[in-house]
Structures are given as structure tokens and as C-alpha cells.
Amino acid sequence: MILGVLTISFILMYIAPGDPVLALVGDYYDEDTLAQLRHQLGLDRSAITQYGIFMKRILSGDLGNSFVTQRPVLDDILEKIPFTLQLATAAMFIAVVVGVLLGILSALKKDTIWDKASIIISLAGVSAPVFWVALLLILWVGVYLQWLPPTGYGGLKFLVLPAIALGTRSLAMMTRLTRAFMLDTMNEDYIVTARSKGLSERIVIFKHAMKNLAIPLITIIGLDFGSYMSGAVLTESIFGWPGVGRFALNAIMKRDFPAIQGSVLFMALIFVVVNIIVDIIYAWADPRVRERLVDR
């Protein structure tokens, strides 16, 4: 699958309009410099030769050097992964904790003001574009209230706003999912039984009801976490967060082929890894999946 992704990305880059060398030389250049650069970067070779060199390099673990910065692409991506991981984890944490709690509150207080507020929040969260949420947070929390720095990175205080902006959509999805699930589940026989045994409502909800919510939640977490890791471009750009998404976008704008290929490879790997982890968690969380695996 990864090889397929790399091949497609190579073909797309090859046929896409634009000239990487033009992004390097600025406005004032001579034709000799252009020709030399094309030769040095291997862009004057045939597509098949370029593809062969590219695959050979990738298979030997070398992502090459950026056309623009001449730094190794692998070093650049490795530098950015911790930032992206930090942001993705924080966004997911906020989405899960707040989203599930809001969903539970909404279900338990059905048709009250709490429920309506929760529905409005989740509707707004699903509908609002991430850049709009981000700009509102910067203006209100960063500029008017001055509770937190508007942008930047380097500690918990810098993480809050971008994590909220990025996680809002997942939060809304989780609120809706949890609410629907709780409304269905709270009248199930095993919940009634648990209550009749005299267990507290907290234990009934978090120990009995929530267990079955884990599977759909994990599905959403897996999908969203994968996409956060591979391209929170808007959030990263607005908050000046030096993550993988911005790196990939800059590479595309400058036709920096090695950096684009490195980014695509990273994103494909992330989706594969996250899917494997999600499958493992499925097996751990759902005895039926476990049994099927054992049967096989």
C-alpha cells in the first residue's frame, strides 16, 4: 500500500505544472544556473530514471535532501513529529474528555436546558470551520481577555488554544455519538439490573454503560488522530505551530519534491500505524473480536 501511495505521489508530482527550480533561484537568475540546478537535482533525467532513483533511495531509508534548504528531509520531519504529536494528542484529549462528558450530561438531562446547550455546542462544533474557531479563540482568549498567548508553542499555555481549535470538530462528533448511545443504552436490561443492585449512578454510567461506547469512540479517535497527525495545516499555520502539516504545505507550494515525498510517506505510515493500533484496541475492548481472532 505504501509503495502504491509513493508511486501515485511521484506520478502526480511529475505531471503537476510548476517548476521546482524557479522556487530556488528567485527573480534574478541566469539560464546557466537554471540548467546546472536542473542537472544537479536530477530533474533533466527521464521520468523512469527519476522514479528508479527515488524508489531506490526510499527503500534504502534515505528521503533525500530538500531542494530548497538542502537539509535532509528525514531530519526535518523528525524535528516536526513531536510538535504534531503534542498538538494531536492534546486536541484528542480535549475532544474525548469534554465530548463524552457533554454527551453524558446531555443524555442524562434530556430535554432540559443542559441538553439543548449541548446540542447547540455540538452543532456549532461540527459546522464551524477550524480557521474561524481558531481566529475567534485568538481574538477573544488571546487578545481581549489575555488569558493565554494568542499563538506560539513551548509549553502547556501555548497548547490550549490550538488544541481546542483542532479538537472542536471531534468534540462535537463525540458529544453527539455519546448522547445517542447513552439514550439507547440507559434503558437496556443490563443497566436496569445494575441499578437494581443498588450501584451508584456514577458506577452504572462509567463502568457498565460506557464500556460499550468504547468501540465507536475508538473508531472516531483513530480516524481523527490519523488526520491530525498528517495534516492539521490550518491550525498549524494560524497558531504558528511548526508541525508536519505546515511542512508538507510549504513543500507543495515550492515544488520541493523530496520534501513532498517524505511528507506523503510519513502520512501514509501514520495511517497504517494508527489503523493497526485501532485494530489491536478493538480486540482488547471487544471480546467478540478477540474470540474471532482466536477461532482463526
Added chain:
Amino acid sequence: MNKYVIISVLMIFFSCTGKSTEDQINLVFYSDPKSLDPALATDVRTGRICALLYDNLLKFGKSSQLVPSIAKSWTVDKSGTIYTFNLRHDIHFTSGELLTSHHVKSSFERIMSPDTQSHRKWLFKSVDGANVFEIGESNNISGFQAINDTTFIIQLSEPFSPFPGFLAMPAAAIIMMDTDNQIIGTGPWILKEWIHDGHLKFFRNDNYFLGAPMSEYINIRILPEALPRSAEFITGYLDILEIPESEYLLWAEDPKWNPFIHFNNELNTYYIGLNCSRPPFNDVRVRQAVNYAVDVEAIINSINNGKGILASGPIPPSLLADNDSPAYGYNQEMARKLLSEAGYENGFEVELWQGSSRELLMITENIQAQLADIDIKVTIIRNDWNMYSQAVNQGKPDMYYRSWWADYPDPENFLTPLFESGISIRRWTRYINPELDNIIMSLQKETDDEIRLSLSIMANDILHHDAPWIYLWHSQTATIVNPALRGWSPSLMFNAEKYLTVWKETN
């Protein structure tokens, strides 16, 4: 216990939101510099960083003049081909090594070496022996001569008057390589940290030959979006901010901020390039007609908030000692008359290409509407910069919106790279004029300032008449600074500022 956890978390979030207490100047770039290697410096950001880390033989002053830097003085012989530089003998690299003329020679030869993959080889193409060195037939450039530690001679193969300006460009920085092949400079600042796409932090070089900078640190943030940059400035996390056009009135009309806005007439020209190689713009009357048809002053007032000088030709007036011809001016009647003479009384259809920015679209849509008034139907094509740039090179657009910013403050920089026939036909408007080529060649060789000025005025007048561009404006930048900042004022050239005497007053 829960109570303590909540209080601790709140303390982490809210107790540390204060600004840095360090003696630090906080700046912002829109995107990362390409590199710290001067050989790769083709963008403004890398040029600005190079100014902090390195020094050149000469440097740009606050305006267009060249001032001594590593070279205490310099002379040029009568033939205009031999430059002799007298170097200071008290400059040390940050590694401690004394700078000599041998470092100058190796720095310049490095630019021309194929191994460096520099994009600025054209700087030294006119130096004697550069061509044989470049193709590997010589192991040094004979035109670079380190006579002794403090005397350096550059011999050109033919006179080229703008050459001293090249020596102040970022790529001509004097560097040395350490044993790990890392670049070391002599500049007033030393890089402490670089998080790519995040920030660059520098600490001052206490041994700088002109004295240590007054501030201890410079921190440059990388923020691509305009609103967050403004938010950072308002909240005190930035000290200098170039005001985006769309926000200008908000700042200018606020009495709290207005006194802290600085204006700078930039050395640039904004224009619409016209493809002169095919109809309709191969007819000079059509080109003049579109110049008359666009009310540039109205655009400057409505979109640029009145900031900018009307352009009458490609060369900014400050480089012509204000002897430029009057701008075309808005005259729809004249535009119709010229179109009619050229046989286009019913107008025509053309494509106007631009980059992807939305702010540009406001300008091009305005021009589109104005040209529609004389029956010229303009279709705007937006593309990302790379595709757009390639299309312009290939001569696809009938018209294209663009600007040219000076690499060095010389009229020649607004002529050769844009209008010299060999370059123009391959890259830009496809405008060919042997008479202009001759003037450009004379301008390159002439050393007398008076004659150079008259040649520049002549070239500007020819281009004004022949109108391969719709001449728009020379822009004016508004920059707002932290009220506590002292010692800063805008510079004409992007790499002139070294932040030596910039500091923040604390209460």
C-alpha cells in the same frame, strides 16, 4: 486532593502568560528563511538573517548609499575594472579567528563553486577567471587577489558600475567553514536556536567589531497568517510589525498606535506586464491605451490607503534624483482614441494572470473593471506562485500582475533583469528594443555618476513611452513598533538592518 489538582492546572495555564522578561527584540517573518547559507540567499528572509550573522565588504546604509563594513575604504581604477579594498584588521569570526583577505577570496570562490549549488553565481560572472573556475578548468579565480591580509583586489573582465552594490548583497557575505563544515560569520548576532517553521533565536556577539548590540537577544517568530501576527503585537509578544494593507486604517486611526507607525518608500515597482510578442499588446498604441485606461491613483487611494507613489516608468524616482517623467494619468478618452487608431475600437479579450493572494485579487478586479469601461474584457487567472511564475516565463499570459524589488539600489537593477532583450524575450514581456539594450550596456560600463543618471533617465523615458508595462506604483510600507522600542527606523534595503542600536526601554 481534586481541589489541589485543579488549582495546580489553573496555575500552569494562567500564571505564566506574561511576556518574556529577557532583553529581547521580537520580530516576525511570514515564513522560514530558506537557509543560513548566504550562497542560497535568494529570498528576503534569508537576506535579513544573513545581515545578522555575517558581514560584507560593503553594506547598505539606511538609504541607497553603500558604506564601509569589512572594507574600510575602496577605490576603482580609471578603466573601471580593478577594485582595491582596504580591509579592517580588527574583525574576528565568532570562532575567534582573525578575518583576512584570504577569507574574502574563499567566500567569493565558494559562491562560484559547482559544489555549493549557489543560486547567485551571476554576482561574480564578470570577474576575471570566474568562467574557467566554474567549469573546473582552474582551482581559483584569478580576478580575486588577496594581496596581503588587509588588501583585496577584484579584477573584472570588463567595467561594470553596479558591481560594488553586489558586494553588499547577502550572497556576498564573508564567511569561513569550521572543521565540521559549518558556516561561521563575523556578524553582530549568533544563532542560538532554530525550530524550522517556528522561530529563530539569536544572542548577541559581545566581540562584534563595531561594538556589541544593545539588546541581548533577537527572537524571530514564523507566523504565516496576518491576524495572528497582529494579535501577537497587540499582546506584546512582537515589537515590530509590518501592517497588512487590510488592517492599516485600524492602526492608523487609533490614537494609541498612530504615533508609532513608521513609513518607508520602498525601492520597488508594481506593474502589469504586457506580452509584447503578440496581438493586441505588440502595438505600442494599445499598451499606451491601457496605461491611460487604468486610474492608478484611485487604486492607490482605495486599496492601498493612499500609500504609494505613482509610477511613470520602471525605475523608482529616488534612483533618478526625482527626474522621472510624469505618470500616464487616467484619461479614458485618450485610451479610446489610441485603441481606435490601433484598430481595436470594439475592444478585445485578454487574460490577466496573478498569484493566489486574495489581496492581489482586489487590485486585479479593480483593473478588470476599469478596462471593461473601454471594452477590454479581462479574464483573471489565479494560480499558486510557482505555476504562475512558470506561465509568465513561458509567455502564456497576455497580462500579468507583478512587482520588482531592488536587489541593489541602482537603476541598472530595474533595467537589465527585466528589459534587456535577451532576458525579456525568455522570461518577461518579450519587449525587444536594441536602442534600450545599448543604453543599458552603457549604463553598466559608465562610471561617471552624472552620465549614469542621464542614461537612466533616458532608459526610463523610453520605457515610459513604449509601455511594456502598465505602470502602477512604488509602494510605501507602514510598520508599527512597540512604544518601548528605541533606535529603530526603516531601511531602504531589506538587509541593511543589523539591530545594533535597537533596544527596549523598561520602566
